[in-house]
Amino acid sequence: MARETAAGVSARTGNDATGAAxxxxxxxxxxxxxxxxxxxxxxxxxxxxxxxxxxxxxxxxxxxxxxxxxxxxxxxxxxxxxxxxxxxxxxxxxxxxxxxxxxxxxxxxxxxxMGMIFQQPIRSLNPAFTVGDQIAESVRKHLGMNRKQARARAVEMLEMVQIPRAAQRVDEYPHAFSGGMCQRVMIAMVMACNPRLxxxxxxxxxxxxxxxxxxxxxxxxxxxxxxxxxxxxxxxxxxxxxxxxxxxxxxxxxxxxxxxxxxxxxxxxxxxxxxxxxxxxxxxxxxxxxxxxxxxxxxxxxxxxxxxxxxxxxxxxxxxxxxxxxxxxxxxxxxxxxxxxxxxxxxxxxxxxxx
Ligand SMILES: Nc1ncnc2c1ncn2[C@@H]1O[C@H](COP(=O)(O)OP(=O)(O)OP(=O)(O)O)[C@@H](O)[C@H]1O
Ligand SMILES: [Mg+2]
Structure with a gap:
């Protein structure tokens, strides 16, 4: 049987006693x-x-x-x-x-x-670092990945947000991306740590x-x-x-x-x-x-x-x-x-x- 927390929420399903999430x-x-x-x-x-x-x-x-x-x-x-x-x-x-x-x-x-993305993505990205380094830094810090794993994760995330030629673009700086592409990079950065919200x-x-x-x-x-x-x-x-x-x-x-x-x-x-x-x-x-x-x-x-x-x-x-x-x-x-x-x-x- 699934363990229940003090709040009456099953640790296995995340559901409460009534079955509702x-x-x-x-x-x-x-x-x-x-x-x-x-x-x-x-x-x-x-x-x-x-x-x-x-x-x-x-x-x-x-x-x-x-x-x-x-x-x-x-x-x-x-x-x-x-x-x-x-x-x-x-x-x-x-x-x-x-x-x-x-x-x-x-x-x-x-x-x-939890992670948050903002209205003006270009302002949230650091112009001095490649987009790959910025995504990698976040996953190294939060997921404890090493340098190589973090870079692979950055490419994977850029692919996930459908940035074409992700393996090359990972080494480019934010100014090389259009507004829409910058927003995709921001989404990739936030989603790289698998947030729940x-x-x-x-x-x-x-x-x-x-x-x-x-x-x-x-x-x-x-x-x-x-x-x-x-x-x-x-x-x-x-x-x-x-x-x-x-x-x-x-x-x-x-x-x-x-x-x-x-x-x-x-x-x-x-x-x-x-x-x-x-x-x-x-x-x-x-x-x-x-x-x-x-x-x-x-x-x-x-x-x-x-x-x-x-x-x-x-x-x-x-x-x-x-x-x-x-x-x-x-x-x-x-x-x-x-x-x-x-x-x-x-x-x-x-x-x-x-x-
Ligand atoms: N740092 C702050 N110091 C003082 N007042 C603030 C601060 N941030 C927001 N406010 C005030 O809080 C109110 C709500 O602002 P908020 O930024 O949450 O609006 P919003 O619904 O997000 O609007 P928008 O659609 O323009 O982004 C506004 O009156 C704003 O002036
Ligand atoms: Mg607002």
Missing amino acids: ADLLRVENLNVEFPSPSGGWQTTVQDVSFSLKPGGSMALVGESGSGKTVTSVAVMGLTGATGGRIASGRIVFDGKDLTAGTQKQWRDLRGPG LIADEPTTALDVTVQERILELLRDLQEQTGVALLFVSHDLAVVAELCQQVVVMYAGEVAENAPSEKIFFNPRHPYTSGLIGSIPKPGLNTDRRLRAIPGGIPAPGTWPHGCRFSSRCEFVEPGRCDVAHPGLIRIDGAAEHDVRCVRAAELSLDGVTV
Whole structure:
């Protein structure tokens, strides 16, 4: 019989007593703060919770400034390096509460446990070293490979991310690679240590559309081949539609809606989600209405309204109701685990994607 851990999770299957796969990542009531220009600390991400199963795919979506990167960086244990602090909440990875552990525990997980790729790959690569040396350094450090094994691993990884002539290109410097190829190198570097979680923060935003499509295909293939779980960050709902099983919509530092993808796209319950869907410019994912952007912008931390943070931009706002108290997250569909932060969710009929 499989051994069970204290958390009731089988060490052999990773499943809990009910047979369901245990969460690989659980973010619980996360609060992140940065120093405020006027002194003290400013809450930037508030009460954010979500979970991801091993091999699962989840998107963090929202406009610029909604808190996606701050949340992702917190999962990686790098908040301190950006000048902020995790004020409260827990980040539980593979059953361990990292927020209660040491920085060393978190550092040791970066590489073999979790890895992150960023929007601008060229900035993440060191121009002074060949791409092969950079991949090799990471696997020597984390997997304990010798020089020869690490070089072979670098070539293997460049092949895995479909870089042509990998055996030659391994000795080239980052400047010799196009934006899309640099992003492939970054993915190779992160995946070389066999992480269980890959965080991709807007990995295709800086790339043109056809290159973007290929990188998304690559991420999908890698997930299938390796079983890595994906936390995909994007401001573009259309991009995540094809890639992610679950979508967390963020607005002004908090979760506005969290649901399986098909619910988010076909039955959105938050006016902000519906607004994001309405502004998707992609053929095949258009609504039957004219493309519309959501007027206005996200309020910055420190200027969040007292009531619903989206109320000043919401076409369904009900004065005296939406703007009086900060709405909590409501479970609107228990079976689908569909949560929404809108007091009018049950009574509104919102546009989703029409096919
Ligand atoms: N190092 C920092 N110091 C102070 N404030 C920060 C810092 N990093 C982020 N913030 C603030 O936190 C908020 C959320 O920023 P974040 O970078 O997470 O947004 P985002 O959703 O990733 O946006 P984008 O789509 O532009 O990448 C913003 O108001 C931003 O100004
Ligand atoms: Mg960001």
